[in-house]
Amino acid sequence: MxxxxxxxxxxxxxxxxxxxxxxxxxxxxxxxxxxxxxxxxxxxxxxxxxxxxxxxxxxxxxxxxxxxxxxxxxxxxxxxxxxxxxxxxxxxxxxxxxxxxxxxxxxxxxxxxxxxxxxxxxxGLPTAAGTAWQALFETACLSAGQTVLIHAAAGGVGSAAVQLARCAGARVVATASAANADLVRRLGASHVIDYRTEDFTAMVRDVDVVLDIIGGDTQQHSLRRAAARREAGQHRVAAG
Ligand SMILES: NC(=O)c1ccc[n+]([C@@H]2O[C@H](COP(=O)([O-])OP(=O)(O)OC[C@H]3O[C@@H](n4cnc5c(N)ncnc54)[C@H](OP(=O)(O)O)[C@@H]3O)[C@@H](O)[C@H]2O)c1
CATH class of the missing domain: 3.90.180.10 (Medium-chain alcohol dehydrogenases, catalytic domain)
Structure with missing residues (x-):
């Protein structure tokens, strides 16, 4: 061969x-x-x-x-x-x-x-969708009724994550550029934040799970959004 x-x-x-x-x-x-x-x-x-x-x-x-x-x-x-x-x-x-x-x-x-x-x-699915699955369900144990913040939701990992989270009954808040907002909404996000022009830290509170593949400041600010929920003792918190 x-x-x-x-x-x-x-x-x-x-x-x-x-x-x-x-x-x-x-x-x-x-x-x-x-x-x-x-x-x-x-x-x-x-x-x-x-x-x-x-x-x-x-x-x-x-x-x-x-x-x-x-x-x-x-x-x-x-x-x-x-x-x-x-x-x-x-x-x-x-x-x-x-x-x-x-x-x-x-x-x-x-x-x-x-x-x-x-x-x-x-x-094109195995690694990108597999990464999203592992992060959401094997690491963060996302479940129905929870809210997940998914960064880079128009990308390979993010677009799979939005669909998987929605299918699992979670509410999805996502970041993407404006040109991709409609796509990400169609995939299942209930709210899309334009990371280029909007400050997600001012718009997102109390998420149960964060899937971040950007890192750096995005990760630090995201974990703080989730931490508020954890300190209130309402939900288990993990970041993928
Ligand atoms: N693909 C995989 O299978 C895989 C597996 C494991 C790890 N990773 C890693 O995960 C990362 C992303 O991979 P990918 O394949 O999903 O990338 P990708 O398909 O190239 O997508 C990257 C996305 O990042 C978004 N983005 C850029 N800056 C952002 C910011 N500040 N905030 C929010 N979104 C931002 C862009 O959004 P817009 O297009 O909307 O501007 C773009 O859609 C890479 O580091 C990669 O090595 C990927």
């Missing part, structure tokens, strides 16, 4: 498409015929070497983490997946391999592709 690989840390320009063997499938793994793959900020950081302390790469390294496709074969202990299932998946970053004709992914990193969404679009 063909796979895009690099032989040293660098950038995407160093990638070469090479002929390599189709990877072996372990018992807990799934072999996926890749229909589409997406480039995530994580890929750029990985191949630049910036995440070496967390994800040390071995070379040659097969590029790519996020993909969508059809199951070719499932390992003996991954029988939930059947040949022909349409799936999205996030390869182990250390192993990579999404920018190839076939990819092997641990079964725990595979999910059914959303019905009705073209696989070329669905391939």
């Amino acid at each position: 063909k796979a895009a690989r690099i032989r040293a840390y660098g950038d995407l320009g160093g990638a070469v498409v090479e002929d390599v063997p189709v990877p072996e499938v372990g018992p807990h793994e799934v072999l996926i015929r890749v229909v589409a793959a997406s480039i995530n900020p994580l890929d750029i950081k990985l191949i630049g070497g910036g995440l070496d302390a967390y994800f040390p790469l071995a070379f040659p390294y097969s590029l790519g983490t996020d993909l969508a496709g059809t199951v070719e074969r499932a390992g003996a202990l991954a029988a939930r997946w059947r040949p022909g299932d349409t799936v999205i998946a996030r390869a182990d970053p250390v192993r990579g391999g999404a920018f190839a004709e076939f990819a092997v992914v641990p079964a725990t990193r595979v999910a059914a592709a959303p019905a009705g969404l073209p696989l070329a679009v669905a391939a």
Whole structure:
């Protein structure tokens, strides 16, 4: 099969498409015929070497983490997946391999592709939506009836977070630039603050959860908005 690989840390320009063997499938793994793959900020950081302390790469390294496709074969202990299932998946970053004709992914990193969404679009979901899910529900334990402040709500992580939070029955207050306000409202935010012209610190009070991917002052001011709620003893507070 063909796979895009690099032989040293660098950038995407160093990638070469090479002929390599189709990877072996372990018992807990799934072999996926890749229909589409997406480039995530994580890929750029990985191949630049910036995440070496967390994800040390071995070379040659097969590029790519996020993909969508059809199951070719499932390992003996991954029988939930059947040949022909349409799936999205996030390869182990250390192993990579999404920018190839076939990819092997641990079964725990595979999910059914959303019905009705073209696989070329669905391939953009795994890391961005997975990050939003982890932050909102695994870290912050967001629940129905709570209010969540989501920064950068028009971005990859933020746009997924708005939809997931809304589906979970939370009230969403979001920040985005004015040009993206309608989009973010359509995704499920009940209130959108233009971070370029408005001061969210004066407009937001008593949120239960903050999802901040901006950092710096935005994070400090956000945590203060949530802290008021915590000090009142009304709700559990966490920041994603
Ligand atoms: N994408 C992922 O899967 C992923 C996973 C883990 C971590 N991250 C990290 O999370 C961060 C964001 O990633 P992303 O992919 O979501 O970015 P993105 O798609 O490039 O979106 C970034 C968004 O940030 C907004 N923004 C910029 N300055 C802002 C401010 N001061 N206040 C509020 N919003 C502001 C912009 O809003 P407007 O367009 O409305 O101006 C833009 O939509 C990056 O540091 C990335 O490395 C990303």
